[in-house]
Amino acid sequence: xxxxxxxxxxxxxxxxxxxxxxxxxxxxxxxxxxxxxxxxxxxxxxxxxxxxxxxxxxxxxxxxxxxxxxxxxxxxxxxxxxxxxxxxxxxxxxxxxxxxxxxxxxxxx
Amino acid sequence: xxxxxxxxxxxxxxxxxxxxxxxxxxxxxxxxxxxxxxxxxxxxxxxxxxxxxxxxxxxxxxxxxxxxxxxxxxxxxxxxxxxxxxxxxxxxxxxxxxxxxxxxxxxxxx
Numbered sequence: 001x002x003x004x005x006x007x008x009x010x011x012x013x014x015x016x017x018x019x020x021x022x023x024x025x026x027x028x029x030x031x032x033x034x035x036x037x038x039x040x041x042x043x044x045x046x047x048x049x050x051x052x053x054x055x056x057x058x059x060x061x062x063x064x065x066x067x068x069x070x071x072x073x074x075x076x077x078x079x080x081x082x083x084x085x086x087x088x089x090x091x092x093x094x095x096x097x098x099x100x101x102x103x104x105x106x107x108x109x
Numbered sequence: 110x111x112x113x114x115x116x117x118x119x120x121x122x123x124x125x126x127x128x129x130x131x132x133x134x135x136x137x138x139x140x141x142x143x144x145x146x147x148x149x150x151x152x153x154x155x156x157x158x159x160x161x162x163x164x165x166x167x168x169x170x171x172x173x174x175x176x177x178x179x180x181x182x183x184x185x186x187x188x189x190x191x192x193x194x195x196x197x198x199x200x201x202x203x204x205x206x207x208x209x210x211x212x213x214x215x216x217x218x219x
Contacts, residue, residue, distance in 0.1 A: 009149060032206055043113075044152075044199065044210040086151060090206040095140050095159070096167075097208060101151035 002027045004089050006100035013077045014108045021072040021103050023061075023087030031089050033063055033070040034097070038084040047072075047085070057081070082107045112136070113202050113211040121217045128187040130214050132200030141183035142208065143167075143175065146197040158183055190218045 003026040013019050025031060035047040048056045050063040050070060061072045070087060087100040116131035134141065142157040144167075154167030156175040164175050172194060176184045183202075187194055195218045201208040 006151075034206075043212050044201075046207060049207075095203060095206050096142075096154065096157060097206065098154075099144075099152040101149060 002031070002089055002091065002098045004087050004098055004100035006085075006087055006103050008103045009101070010104050010106070012106045012108055015079055016076050019072075019074040019077045019081065019105065021085050021087075021105065023070045023072065023100060025068050025070065025087075025089050027068075027089060027091065029091055031063075031091065033061070034088040034090075035059070035061055035070075035072050036086045036088055036099070038086070039080075040083070044086070077107045079107045079109055081105060113200060113209050115198075115200050115211040115214050117214050118212060119215050119217075121219065122187075122190050123219050124191060126187075126190050126218075128190050128216065128218075130185040130187075130198055130200075130216070132183045132185070132202075132211055133181055134183075134202035134209070135181065136202065136204075136209070137180065138202040138204050138209075139180075140203045140208075141177065142201040142203070143173075143183065143185045144199045144201065145169070146199055146213070152199065155185065190216075192218050194218050 005024045033050040037047040038044045059074045086102045088097045090097050113134045143155045144152040153169050158164045158177045174186045198214045200211040
Protein backbone atom coordinates (compact mmCIF):
# COMPACT_ATOMS: atom_id res chain seq x y z
CA UNK A 1 0.00 0.00 0.00
CA UNK A 2 1.15 3.52 -0.68
CA UNK A 3 1.16 6.17 1.98
CA UNK A 4 2.20 9.81 2.27
CA UNK A 5 2.98 11.44 5.61
CA UNK A 6 3.20 15.15 6.26
CA UNK A 7 4.08 15.44 9.93
CA UNK A 8 3.34 19.16 10.32
CA UNK A 9 -0.27 20.33 10.13
CA UNK A 10 0.76 23.94 10.67
CA UNK A 11 4.01 25.75 9.99
CA UNK A 12 4.74 29.42 10.60
CA UNK A 13 7.85 31.06 9.21
CA UNK A 14 9.04 34.66 9.17
CA UNK A 15 9.31 36.43 5.85
CA UNK A 16 12.82 36.03 4.47
CA UNK A 17 13.53 32.90 6.51
CA UNK A 18 14.07 29.46 4.91
CA UNK A 19 11.10 27.15 4.53
CA UNK A 20 11.04 23.38 4.64
CA UNK A 21 7.83 21.36 4.42
CA UNK A 22 8.37 17.72 5.21
CA UNK A 23 7.00 14.78 3.26
CA UNK A 24 7.75 11.10 3.75
CA UNK A 25 6.31 8.28 1.72
CA UNK A 26 5.87 4.56 1.75
CA UNK A 27 5.78 2.69 -1.55
CA UNK A 28 7.27 -0.60 -2.61
CA UNK A 29 7.98 0.31 -6.23
CA UNK A 30 9.37 3.35 -8.01
CA UNK A 31 7.26 6.35 -7.00
CA UNK A 32 6.52 9.63 -8.66
CA UNK A 33 6.21 12.49 -6.17
CA UNK A 34 4.42 15.80 -6.42
CA UNK A 35 3.68 18.92 -4.44
CA UNK A 36 0.27 20.55 -4.87
CA UNK A 37 -0.63 23.96 -3.44
CA UNK A 38 -3.91 25.66 -2.61
CA UNK A 39 -3.82 29.43 -2.09
CA UNK A 40 -6.67 31.14 -0.29
CA UNK A 41 -9.88 31.05 -2.37
CA UNK A 42 -8.13 29.35 -5.26
CA UNK A 43 -8.30 25.82 -6.56
CA UNK A 44 -5.72 23.17 -5.83
CA UNK A 45 -2.93 23.22 -8.41
CA UNK A 46 0.28 21.40 -9.17
CA UNK A 47 3.35 23.19 -7.82
CA UNK A 48 6.10 20.82 -8.90
CA UNK A 49 6.94 17.20 -9.61
CA UNK A 50 10.19 15.44 -8.85
CA UNK A 51 10.70 14.10 -12.34
CA UNK A 52 10.97 17.58 -13.86
CA UNK A 53 13.67 18.70 -11.39
CA UNK A 54 12.68 22.32 -11.79
CA UNK A 55 12.25 25.22 -9.40
CA UNK A 56 8.80 26.78 -9.27
CA UNK A 57 8.25 30.08 -7.45
CA UNK A 58 11.62 29.51 -5.79
CA UNK A 59 10.61 26.12 -4.40
CA UNK A 60 12.58 22.94 -4.97
CA UNK A 61 12.12 19.37 -3.81
CA UNK A 62 14.54 16.48 -4.00
CA UNK A 63 13.50 12.87 -3.95
CA UNK A 64 15.60 10.97 -1.41
CA UNK A 65 14.90 7.30 -1.94
CA UNK A 66 17.12 6.25 0.96
CA UNK A 67 15.12 8.31 3.43
CA UNK A 68 11.87 7.96 1.43
CA UNK A 69 11.41 11.71 1.61
CA UNK A 70 10.42 14.53 -0.72
CA UNK A 71 10.74 17.69 1.33
CA UNK A 72 9.78 21.03 -0.19
CA UNK A 73 12.26 23.86 0.33
CA UNK A 74 12.61 27.54 -0.34
CA UNK A 75 15.57 29.62 0.84
CA UNK A 76 13.69 32.87 1.48
CA UNK A 77 9.98 32.83 2.32
CA UNK A 78 7.64 35.41 0.84
CA UNK A 79 4.22 36.46 2.13
CA UNK A 80 2.53 35.11 -1.01
CA UNK A 81 3.78 31.61 -0.10
CA UNK A 82 1.12 31.35 2.60
CA UNK A 83 -1.07 28.46 1.48
CA UNK A 84 -2.00 24.84 2.05
CA UNK A 85 0.57 22.41 0.67
CA UNK A 86 -0.08 18.75 -0.14
CA UNK A 87 2.50 16.14 -0.98
CA UNK A 88 1.26 13.39 -3.31
CA UNK A 89 2.51 10.11 -4.72
CA UNK A 90 1.66 7.92 -7.69
CA UNK A 91 3.03 4.57 -8.68
CA UNK A 92 4.85 4.21 -11.98
CA UNK A 93 2.31 4.19 -14.80
CA UNK A 94 -0.54 4.72 -12.37
CA UNK A 95 -2.68 7.83 -12.68
CA UNK A 96 -4.10 7.55 -9.18
CA UNK A 97 -2.62 9.93 -6.61
CA UNK A 98 -2.33 9.39 -2.87
CA UNK A 99 -2.22 12.66 -0.95
CA UNK A 100 -0.82 13.51 2.43
CA UNK A 101 -2.88 15.32 5.05
CA UNK A 102 -1.43 18.70 4.12
CA UNK A 103 0.59 21.45 5.82
CA UNK A 104 -0.77 24.94 6.23
CA UNK A 105 2.12 27.36 5.79
CA UNK A 106 1.81 30.86 7.19
CA UNK A 107 4.43 33.48 6.44
CA UNK A 108 4.72 36.07 9.17
CA UNK A 109 5.47 39.56 7.83
CA UNK B 110 -5.87 26.31 -20.32
CA UNK B 111 -7.57 23.36 -18.66
CA UNK B 112 -10.95 24.12 -17.19
CA UNK B 113 -12.71 21.92 -14.67
CA UNK B 114 -16.06 23.19 -13.46
CA UNK B 115 -18.32 21.97 -10.69
CA UNK B 116 -22.04 22.60 -10.71
CA UNK B 117 -22.29 24.30 -7.32
CA UNK B 118 -19.90 26.11 -4.98
CA UNK B 119 -22.17 25.67 -1.96
CA UNK B 120 -24.92 23.15 -1.34
CA UNK B 121 -27.13 22.51 1.68
CA UNK B 122 -29.13 19.30 1.86
CA UNK B 123 -31.11 17.39 4.46
CA UNK B 124 -30.32 13.96 5.83
CA UNK B 125 -31.71 11.24 3.58
CA UNK B 126 -31.84 13.35 0.43
CA UNK B 127 -30.29 12.15 -2.81
CA UNK B 128 -27.53 14.51 -3.87
CA UNK B 129 -25.89 14.96 -7.26
CA UNK B 130 -22.57 16.72 -7.70
CA UNK B 131 -21.60 17.41 -11.29
CA UNK B 132 -18.18 17.93 -12.78
CA UNK B 133 -17.31 18.92 -16.34
CA UNK B 134 -13.90 19.19 -17.99
CA UNK B 135 -13.12 20.67 -21.38
CA UNK B 136 -9.75 19.08 -22.18
CA UNK B 137 -10.80 15.66 -23.43
CA UNK B 138 -9.07 13.97 -20.49
CA UNK B 139 -9.52 10.25 -20.05
CA UNK B 140 -9.21 10.31 -16.27
CA UNK B 141 -11.56 11.94 -13.81
CA UNK B 142 -11.60 11.81 -10.01
CA UNK B 143 -13.73 12.72 -7.02
CA UNK B 144 -12.13 13.55 -3.68
CA UNK B 145 -13.34 14.84 -0.39
CA UNK B 146 -11.18 17.33 1.48
CA UNK B 147 -11.41 17.48 5.26
CA UNK B 148 -9.20 19.39 7.72
CA UNK B 149 -6.53 17.14 9.15
CA UNK B 150 -7.38 14.33 6.75
CA UNK B 151 -6.21 15.85 3.48
CA UNK B 152 -7.67 14.67 0.19
CA UNK B 153 -9.20 11.24 0.10
CA UNK B 154 -10.15 9.57 -3.16
CA UNK B 155 -13.78 8.50 -3.41
CA UNK B 156 -14.05 7.21 -6.98
CA UNK B 157 -12.24 7.59 -10.25
CA UNK B 158 -12.87 6.81 -13.88
CA UNK B 159 -10.46 5.98 -16.70
CA UNK B 160 -13.02 6.12 -19.47
CA UNK B 161 -16.67 6.53 -20.27
CA UNK B 162 -18.80 4.07 -18.31
CA UNK B 163 -15.70 2.89 -16.42
CA UNK B 164 -15.39 3.48 -12.70
CA UNK B 165 -13.23 2.26 -9.88
CA UNK B 166 -13.53 2.63 -6.15
CA UNK B 167 -11.08 4.81 -4.35
CA UNK B 168 -10.22 4.74 -0.68
CA UNK B 169 -13.59 5.81 0.76
CA UNK B 170 -16.41 4.80 -1.64
CA UNK B 171 -18.98 3.85 1.00
CA UNK B 172 -22.14 5.91 0.72
CA UNK B 173 -21.25 7.21 -2.74
CA UNK B 174 -21.72 6.20 -6.35
CA UNK B 175 -20.65 7.76 -9.64
CA UNK B 176 -21.74 8.04 -13.23
CA UNK B 177 -19.77 8.76 -16.37
CA UNK B 178 -21.99 8.67 -19.43
CA UNK B 179 -19.94 11.19 -21.41
CA UNK B 180 -16.20 11.73 -21.46
CA UNK B 181 -16.40 15.30 -20.22
CA UNK B 182 -18.80 14.73 -17.34
CA UNK B 183 -18.33 12.84 -14.09
CA UNK B 184 -21.09 12.84 -11.49
CA UNK B 185 -20.88 11.98 -7.81
CA UNK B 186 -24.07 10.71 -6.21
CA UNK B 187 -24.91 10.51 -2.53
CA UNK B 188 -27.82 8.06 -2.49
CA UNK B 189 -28.97 9.04 0.99
CA UNK B 190 -27.03 11.97 2.42
CA UNK B 191 -25.84 11.77 6.00
CA UNK B 192 -24.32 14.39 8.28
CA UNK B 193 -20.90 12.73 8.12
CA UNK B 194 -20.83 13.51 4.41
CA UNK B 195 -20.61 17.22 5.15
CA UNK B 196 -17.36 18.16 3.45
CA UNK B 197 -15.62 19.93 0.59
CA UNK B 198 -15.81 17.84 -2.58
CA UNK B 199 -13.17 18.27 -5.27
CA UNK B 200 -13.34 16.99 -8.79
CA UNK B 201 -10.24 16.56 -10.93
CA UNK B 202 -9.40 15.50 -14.43
CA UNK B 203 -6.06 14.51 -15.81
CA UNK B 204 -3.76 12.92 -18.27
CA UNK B 205 -1.03 10.55 -17.12
CA UNK B 206 -0.39 11.55 -13.51
CA UNK B 207 -1.03 15.30 -13.56
CA UNK B 208 -4.43 16.30 -12.21
CA UNK B 209 -6.35 19.54 -12.70
CA UNK B 210 -8.84 20.45 -10.03
CA UNK B 211 -12.18 22.15 -9.99
CA UNK B 212 -13.07 24.90 -7.50
CA UNK B 213 -14.82 22.53 -5.12
CA UNK B 214 -18.35 22.14 -3.78
CA UNK B 215 -18.88 22.70 -0.08
CA UNK B 216 -21.71 20.38 0.90
CA UNK B 217 -23.49 20.72 4.22
CA UNK B 218 -25.90 17.97 5.26
CA UNK B 219 -28.30 18.99 8.03
